[in-house]
Amino acid sequence: MAKEYVFGVDLGGTEIKLGLFNLQKGLIEKWSVKTDKRNNGEFVISQIAQETAKKAEEKHIDKNSVLGIGLCVPGPVDKDGLVRGCVNIGWGYKKAAEELQNITGVKCAVLNDADAAGLGEAVYGSGKKYKNIVMATIGTGVGGAVIYNGKVVAGSRGNAGEIGHFKVNINETEKCTCGKCGCLEYYASAVGILRFAKENLKNYNNSLINSFSDFTVKDMAECAQKGDELCLAAFDMAGKYIGLGLSYMAGAFDPDVFVIGGGVSKAGDVILKPIKKYFDLYSFNTESETEVLPAILGNDAGIYGACEYVIHKED
Numbered sequence: 001m002a003k004e005y006v007f008g009v010d011l012g013g014t015e016i017k018l019g020l021f022n023l024q025k026g027l028i029e030k031w032s033v034k035t036d037k038r039n040n041g042e043f044v045i046s047q048i049a050q051e052t053a054k055k056a057e058e059k060h061i062d063k064n065s066v067l068g069i070g071l072c073v074p075g076p077v078d079k080d081g082l083v084r085g086c087v088n089i090g091w092g093y094k095k096a097a098e099e100l101q102n103i104t105g106v107k108c109a110v111l112n113d114a115d116a117a118g119l120g121e122a123v124y125g126s127g128k129k130y131k132n133i134v135m136a137t138i139g140t141g142v143g144g145a146v147i148y149n150g151k152v153v154a155g156s157r158g159n160a161g162e163i164g165h166f167k168v169n170i171n172e173t174e175k176c177t178c179g180k181c182g183c184l185e186y187y188a189s190a191v192g193i194l195r196f197a198k199e200n201l202k203n204y205n206n207s208l209i210n211s212f213s214d215f216t217v218k219d220m221a222e223c224a225q226k227g228d229e230l231c232l233a234a235f236d237m238a239g240k241y242i243g244l245g246l247s248y249m250a251g252a253f254d255p256d257v258f259v260i261g262g263g264v265s266k267a268g269d270v271i272l273k274p275i276k277k278y279f280d281l282y283s284f285n286t287e288s289e290t291e292v293l294p295a296i297l298g299n300d301a302g303i304y305g306a307c308e309y310v311i312h313k314e315d
């Protein structure tokens with residue numbers, strides 16, 4: 001029977017996003033369920049298997065016409081498909097693809113979620129016209145992905161392109177989420193941008209932020225668009241560190257284009273312009289030609305990337 005359908009699954013600490021794709025028509029339907037994290041995520045794999053089986057039944061899709069299930073996870077995945085720990089799910093080392101394949105009986109492949117977002121954007125999103133892209137995802141944390149000739153470059157242990165933990169300040173004494181100090185993520189994530197605003201609020205008496213009892217990066221982006229100096233300074237600071245990180249990425253991979261995704265990227269030019277400005281300042285010989293583009297698939301990038309990954313994964 002001809003293979004016509006693929007599932008793309010994006011496993012997160014709060015919810016599992018799922019997409020049913022047709023190889024010709026693209027995304028047919030997407031939905032999400034709350035992640036069952038009981039017993040250190042023991043039930044997550046069977047939960048994914050049940051969700052995909054239920055959808056196939058609902059759509060009268062024969063199992064033999066399903067090419068496979070692509071799954072992306074919030075943790076490093078090595079070259080053999082072994083998940084090397086997902087703190088948010090409760091997993092230690094896990095053969096996630098093998099377990100899912102054993103339950104469902106269809107081909108399964110697993111990759112890191114930032115890599116999946118990068119692959120999704122590279123093939124279906126704003127990197128579509130380019131061969132080689134580097135993606136940075138700026139949200140609560142900062143992730144990165146390298147896509148070369150339509151393939152994820154994950155490295156031997158799944159750490160390639162981990163821009164969030166590039167050292168950008170070797171004198172820092174406060175700890176990053178990874179346990180070390182001075183990482184890019186500590187400054188340029190949503191958490192870092194909010195921290196900067198709170199620490200510097202006293203120096204900006206006229207800032208619009210003074211009228212908020214609490215505020216988010218979205219509030220800061222709106223204030224920055226109105227010319228608020230504190231908020232502009234905070235995004236400039238984040239853009240400086242991301243631009244610096246991208247200059248290292250350019251030195252290693254020299255991509256055609258950088259794609260910036262994640263919640264913070266929704267701030268638009270307020271963050272994208274500083275990133276490009278500092279990238280041009282710090283990079284070697286690549287600045288004029290390497291564009292910085294916003295991601296366009298939003299929260300769907302992971303399911304697109306996971307789908308694409310399993311399509312081309314060899315058995």
Ligand SMILES: [Zn+2]
Nearest residue numbers: 165176178183
């Ligand atoms: Zn770190």
